[in-house]
Amino acid sequence: MSFNANPDSLLGHLIELRNRLLRCVVAVIIVFACLAAFAQEIYHILAQPLMAVLPENSSMIATDVAAPFFAPFKLTFIVAICVAIPYILLQVWQFIAPALYSREKRLMAPLVISSTLLFYSGIAFAYFIVFPIIFGFFTSVAPEGVTVATDISNYLDFVLKLFFAFGLSFEIPVAILLMVWTGVTTRAELAEKRPYIVVGAFILGMMLTPPDVLSQTLLAVPMWLLFELGLALSRFYQPATTEKTEEKQEDSL
Numbered sequence: 001m002s003f004n005a006n007p008d009s010l011l012g013h014l015i016e017l018r019n020r021l022l023r024c025v026v027a028v029i030i031v032f033a034c035l036a037a038f039a040q041e042i043y044h045i046l047a048q049p050l051m052a053v054l055p056e057n058s059s060m061i062a063t064d065v066a067a068p069f070f071a072p073f074k075l076t077f078i079v080a081i082c083v084a085i086p087y088i089l090l091q092v093w094q095f096i097a098p099a100l101y102s103r104e105k106r107l108m109a110p111l112v113i114s115s116t117l118l119f120y121s122g123i124a125f126a127y128f129i130v131f132p133i134i135f136g137f138f139t140s141v142a143p144e145g146v147t148v149a150t151d152i153s154n155y156l157d158f159v160l161k162l163f164f165a166f167g168l169s170f171e172i173p174v175a176i177l178l179m180v181w182t183g184v185t186t187r188a189e190l191a192e193k194r195p196y197i198v199v200g201a202f203i204l205g206m207m208l209t210p211p212d213v214l215s216q217t218l219l220a221v222p223m224w225l226l227f228e229l230g231l232a233l234s235r236f237y238q239p240a241t242t243e244k245t246e247e248k249q250e251d252s253l
Contacts, residue, residue, distance in 0.1 A: 020091040027087045032080035039072035042079060043152070046159060049131035053139045054148060061149045071152045078160065082123070085116055107181065107237070115174045122170030123163050130162065130218045137214055162215070165208035169223045176230030177237050187234045198224050 035042065047060060054060075062068045089112050097105060139148050179185050190197070205220035 017095060020095050024084070024088045024091055027084045028077075028080050031083050032077055035076050035080055035083075036073065039076040043072040043075050043156075046075060047152075047155065049127065050135045050139075050150060050155060052132070053136045055139065058148055060152050060155065062153070063151045064153060067151070067153045071156050075156055075160075082120075085119070089116055111174055111177065115171055118170040118174065119167040122167035125170070125222065126159075126162050126166040130166065130215065131159070133218065134212070134215050138212075162209065165219060166222075169204075169208070169219060170226060172223060172226040173230030173233060176227065176234055180234040181237045187231060190231055190234070194227075197227055201227070 050060070093112055100108060142148050176190065180187055201223040202216065202220040205216040205223065209215040209219050
């Protein structure tokens with residue numbers, strides 16, 4: 001005996017949510033299976049910014065017996081999630097799209113795409129710009145007689161924390177557009193609070209990055225510039241209440 005739930009009922013929505021979550025899990029597993037054979041090469045690519053500035057006759061080390069095996073596969077699994085993000089967001093979009101108005105769909109689709117690209121941009125900025133600077137600085141200030149030999153697991157945790165911090169901070173323009181669109185605040189109010197937001201960017205940079213001024217500054221300055229970008233783009237987004245009023249007026253005509 002088969003049971004078919006009404007797609008418009010609560011049970012129908014829960015079943016659809018379960019199916020889409022399963023699709024996301026399967027997508028991550030498939031990508032991970034494809035990348036698992038290249039786990040060592042993927043970790044080698046991640047280690048390049050540090051390896052390039054290590055002193056001669058110095059290398060990374062593994063203080064845990066299982067670290068040489070688990071660290072590359074841990075990184076590969078996280079890379080699989082990042083690669084699968086577009087598909088995961090597609091599943092999220094297909095789940096929530098039926099509940100949105102036509103204007104909301106036109107606004108949300110670009111935000112979903114741009115948020116994905118911005119997250120990838122934050123990771124790329126950290127890898128190509130920030131890592132060479134901070135690793136070069138850290139290795140150059142090592143006391144005389146101290147050999148720099150970073151543990152591979154500690155290095156992985158360190159760079160993943162920075163990837164998350166920069167990827168999240170690059171979402172600031174999207175967050176500003178959403179706040180203006182939902183009516184939480186206005187563009188004028190955000191502009192008036194600019195000095196506080198700049199200070200907040202440096203405080204947030206201090207909280208999200210390791211305890212050194214260099215990496216904090218390298219995160220805080222892009223956050224401030226991204227705030228200015230979001231502020232400039234927010235002039236093209238009307239509050240949701242205004243859009244609904246306009247839509248009702250169009251329907252009444």
